[in-house]
Amino acid sequence: MDTELSEASRELTVACDAYEIALVTNDVDTLMDLFWDSPDTVRYGPTENLYGSEEIQAFRQNRPSKGLERKVERREITLLDAITGYCNIEFSRETPAGKRIGRQTQFWRKFPEIGWKVVSAHVSLMAI
Template structure:
């Protein structure tokens, strides 16, 4: 299996950054598009488990976006072959001492790269 084929890394990085821009501007339609439209899509987060695209979309549409600004650091995107990738990143928020952590599993589907699983958590400042 080929790991980190440059053009595949570039494709996933572009999709990852599109997600990041949409998150920062609360562009819920784009966020919805970038998650796999399936009842099997999963997101673990500080507020619990969201199972299914509909649950993720409802969460995004209802959430308060105050303080969502963040700066990414230590982002690592690893691709496996042509159709699977994992994106991991940490983030800092201006009004928080905690370091945010985010993991996403991306799969190339017929409609393009989609997040099929995500995990978001904070690591408190020690």
């Protein structure tokens, strides 16, 4: 891997780590900072389809802040080039109904001046 891709890989890993911490601690400001502030940003969740950063922010601000803990079982970060990559996570979460397995895919883009941002995300839970 060349130096440019090595640095991009390190930066994207740091961004993905920051996202995970913000997610489980319900740090809405950091979560929103990590999403591209655009009407073209998309986030599909287990129970919602969100189009644009305004809908994503409203969802984040209104969702329950308890029970967000999860265990990352596997994470794969892949760069397509020095400014484009994706992060796939398999996670588990304990619920009153038992253990749930989920999957998360985030497509990231590095923008000049604002850095790495999620431009599209998809979260799903597996039926058990």
